[in-house]
Amino acid sequence: MTLAEMSFPDLAAKSGHEAYKATLSRTGAVVVKTSQGQMVERRADGTVTVIKHLPMGKRVKPGAVLKRAKQAG
Numbered sequence: 001m002t003l004a005e006m007s008f009p010d011l012a013a014k015s016g017h018e019a020y021k022a023t024l025s026r027t028g029a030v031v032v033k034t035s036q037g038q039m040v041e042r043r044a045d046g047t048v049t050v051i052k053h054l055p056m057g058k059r060v061k062p063g064a065v066l067k068r069a070k071q072a073g
Contacts, residue, residue, distance in 0.1 A: 024030045029043045031051065039052045060066070 020030055020032070024042070024044055029041050031039060031041050033039055033054065037054045037056060038050050039054055041049045041051055043049075
């Protein structure tokens, strides 16, 4: 792994935080998923509104090959 590739996780995290802050300052609100499995709207004034409770995700073992389920129709 090259030095540049090793910095990808840090760059991705930094970019995500910058996008969050930029959107919050530009629009006044951001919709995010929380660690408690909720979709919430966070406003610049600090208020939080729960939009939806999300179902728990499925755990997948690292290296597992996922296949798309065929849709009926």
